[in-house]
Amino acid sequence: MSLVVDLVRRVDLQLDRLQLSTCVPLSPRILGSQSTFEGDAPGAGIGQAPIASESSRISELQRLIKLLSTSSSSPLLKATKVERILYQARCSKQMVDGVSSDYEVELEWLLIGKAAVQTYGLILTTLLKQNLPLSNDIWYWDEVLGSHSYTALYSIQTSPLRLWHWSSEVYRNARRRLNYQQSRLEAATGETGRSSWSLIERWRQFYGLVKGSIQDRSIADVQRRVISSFALSRTEASRKRAGLKKLREMSAAVLGILMNESLRFGEDDEDSVVARGERGGVSAVIYQEEWKSVIEKSIILMETVLQKVASVDVGVTDFEGIVFASLENNSELVGRGAVPENATLTSRSTILSERLRRILQVHIPSYIASSKSLESEYGRPSRLVRYWLPVTVLLLSSSTILRIIVGRKEAIVMWIRELGRTVLDFWTNWVVDPIKKVIGTIHHDEDSELALMSRRSLEGDRESLERMVVDYAVDHPPIATGDGIAKLTSQLSESDITDIRSKVREGDLTPVLMAYERDLRSPLMGTIRGDLVRTLLIQIQKTKVDVEVAVGGIDALLKSQELVFGFVGLTPGLLVCLGAFRWMSRIFGIHKGPKKGKHQGKMLRALRNIDRTLVASSSSNNGMLSYKEHGLLLYEVDLLRKLARQIMPGEINREFVEEVDDLVDIRTGVGKQLRVIERIRWAFAKWLV
Template sequence: MSVVDDQVRRLDAALDRFQLQDVESRSSLRLKAVVRALSTTSGSHPLLPRKRLRHLVRSIAQLQEQRGQSSTQDRQHVTNASNYDADLAWIAAGKATVQLYGLILDSLLEQTVPLSESVWYWDDVVSSYANTALYTVQTAPRRLADHAAAVLIDAKEKYRGAAGAREAAEEAQRSVSQRWREFYDLVQNSIREKSLVQARGRILSPFAICRMEARKNQTEIEHLRELNATAIGLIVDEGLSFEGPQMNGASAQSADSDTTQWRGRVVKSVSLLETVLRNISNTDPSSPKLVDRARQSMEEDVGAAGTSGGDGSTTAPSELAKRILHVIDDHLSAQELAYTRMSGEFGKPSRFVRYWIPGVALLLSGGTLLRIFANRKAEIMQWIQDLGATIQDFWLNWVVEPTKRLIGTIRHDADSEIAIQSKESLKADRESLERMVVDFAIAHPEKVGTKYTDLEIADIRLKVKEGDLTPVLKAYEREMQSPIKNAVMGDLVRTLLIQVQKTKVDVEVAIGGIDSLLKSQELLFGFVGIAPGVLITYFAVQWLRGTFGGRRGIRQQKQQGEAVRLLRNIDRTLTDSKPSEDGTMSYKDHGLLLCEGHVLRQRAAKVLPGSAQRIFVEDFNDLMNSRLGIQHQQKVLQRIQWTYAQWLR
């Protein structure tokens, strides 16, 4: 989908409406077949190939010539059907004109769009000393070859002139070595003369000369770009247009005038296309010559359709078909050849010129690189194996195993639980402490000679579970009154060991609290453990996809970046445009807008979803319609920028 496809489809639909009004089923079958072949039946490719269009237009001319001959031989059989055939011939010629219009417009757009890259290339060369130096080295062989060719040609001309001035006898007596010596002297003289002629090169550095050359090429390319843009704007603004009352079904009284009007538009459009192609290669885009010549040629042909089609004559459609063939075969081909010559002379250098330096470097160092690889083959293979083993171990130890543990945590597997201590450790130590305290209390009651009852023993057990060691601490206080004696003969050591056991239980209780906290966050720790491996794997896969395989995402990002740049260029074109008296754009500015819009439409078709593309086409058509005025177009551009920002940025 492009701007040209939309234009061709719209104009072809307008001609179909004329056909429905003026032509009925009594038309010629062969002409109907030509009309159907010229119609935009394909939704994706409404433009016909150039060879196919040439064949159909030639068929129109041949059919009209045959009809004219048969009508001259037998005028008694000429009825109203001839008028319908004439109308159908005009429809066929009109559809052929629409195809020619689209063909030329598409050719000019495809020529103009790449010129922006050449302009940017020369701008980079001019604006940077490093780029200028690189361009100087890249083009040094070409300049050297041109200089050598010029010297050789000059020497040959001088040698031929000197030989013609001598007598034939003297020439015959001279040996071959003498002739070569004279030719060598002429070459030396030519080199000295060329050096004197190019004395400017001794004053200016090679970088300055190359910069001047780059600036000249940039100027010529900008001239060519503006010239093509002017031609595009002129064709779109002044070319085919079937707007008027006939589009909506005017009254029968105005049908004849409407027919004359649209036929006149077709003839004037062919004249416009012919004039533009004829004058596009030798006209200054800033001068009105191209526009004036086009309008003059259109005015000369303004009465062609009215005088040829109103009375049923078939001469006008046949002449129009021949004129279309002339435009395709001569003017369009000549314009494309002129563009190819100028773009090749002043455009961005070829890939061979730009990349011969790294190519030569690679060629010269290729043998050394191969020898290095051959001598270190075993080491390289070992590096590859180590890299593979490292990747495998990383995958198993940091991705697969943490994933298994995480799955086990989710399923509450016993092997996946996080624990600082065993489950029965605290219980065993607490029961041991309880037995130690109870045994000590039974052995050392508060009142000598008494015994604890079962109820009192149960109460002691309960207090021990709560951390109360009163019997042991009281005994410890008594034992500390004579620590040395009691350490040897008393229970001081026993009370100390019981307190050590109590400290152990307290530590295990604290650890149990931490253990419970860890178990409550077990799933979180599982995700934390798997996150580094998964993230590293993800970014590595994304990098590999972006580098080797996944070009689609990179292309989409590149297209989005180009869409933003195109929106910026469109905004700049609208801002810098100088409106005419009616507020519309000039032909050149409209052509530049169409060039940027042509590329934007193609990029948007690859980025926008299907639902957004339908409404984008409406906004895009408003943006390209110069008749709405520059201010309205700027508002439409703002609407496009914020409406489709999520896809275009």
């Protein structure tokens, strides 16, 4: 919820409590559909409506009051709807004959009060919405004045306007001289000078006057306008920035006046309000007059400030004096000894209803129109002025660009086709396929498993090695059994063969190595017999098996980290896609989702502006902020609440709103407000950095 919504709901709730505290018997039709107040039982303090409430007038007022009451879905109504409700109440009043009952008068005042609350919310919303465009325009002029490059660019952008104003001035001067000569000729000849001149003569006369008007401007003036355009641009930018700051200060002063002086019923505590209303007798009647006087004063104040605000010629201090002087001089203002004798409650409510309708129909639209007019006068130049140069260059070169496009149509089409194919292949090969592999790895898909060799390769080579060693041992039993050459005819038993197989599985090739060492003594004879070559080939097979065992270990390691490698392969494609998407988002301005970092920067700047406002506040107001300073504070607080709602969790946001409400309360003084700023900084540092 925004600052205005919370304020409107609080004032509307307070108005309901005030009405209940005066023991006015409101009908359950009015309050039955609204939420019961905290600590109240359903129907507590609500008396039964009198018999007259069954009349059409009272039923209509009850229905209109219900429409004006705040709800969770639409706490703030549109200006047209509020004005229509006031008009319906006026029409129903005109249709009723006779004197209004006390109960009907109270209902009319309650309707006026709720309409005033809605109008109050609409005015505050309008003032707060105006802050952001003004701040952006002020920032634009600060940027122009803070850089010579931007100042030169602004000078180039506005050069056609300056040339147009100069030409218009020359034309008006020549036109004025031509009319003066024609009037003198008419006075001398007694006939119309225009009819006595031919078209060529009139053109020569006008051309001579234009030339003379230009010559009348001194050379120094022409040089000042041409050569010193940079200085003129800086002067113009400074003047417009000052105007915008003045307009922002005026709006802030209005906001501060309305927040401090409008709809302030004195006591916010419900028990205190009810206790005052239950005094009974004359005290209760006086209390009723007090809150009605507050409503009337608030309506007059809203009308007055809207009439006086849209101007930058009056200072803030003078504006405040004019507003309060006009408020005091208003003859309809209710105060002690200021009530006209013939002013009844019914006539006062009728007058206030008309004032509210005038505020909604005339003053608010007039203020919006005048504010927009001042913003267009002092704000940044229009887009046509800022971008006329690139647009002009684009238009002048459009024929050349079109000729290039037509001449290279086939090449451009091919580039577009190749670009599309490249993007599609990148998406398929580097994004889709890696994602499929990662999913297959998660599901233990055998087709997606990483492998450096086939699954049966190591087993086959190991069995082949065993057969080669066993065959060699069978062919050379003495070497296999270690008995030497004496037993050339002995054969190996099954146990010997089994023992050899087990040793080979463990990597022991002793029989083969012994034969290899023997044959190395006489390599020529070993080569002729073939034993040396045979043992050498067996050792090569052993080396192959050892290599496959090592590769198998690496393969097992890769399989254990297959998911990691899958994500590593997917990461480049995702990073490229993310970078391309962010680049296109910046180009086309289609940012979506929370911009936490940007919002945090804005919140820090808002806190800085609040701190500057509090530190720079004048000490002449008993340690409290002035109306202008309070308005500037409210501008930044409203921005803080909007940004906090987007980046803070629900519970943290509610705590932040509590701190911000303490910050807005100027009755505590500047010192306590500065301490609240410090508490916000350390308590919510996680969401501000």
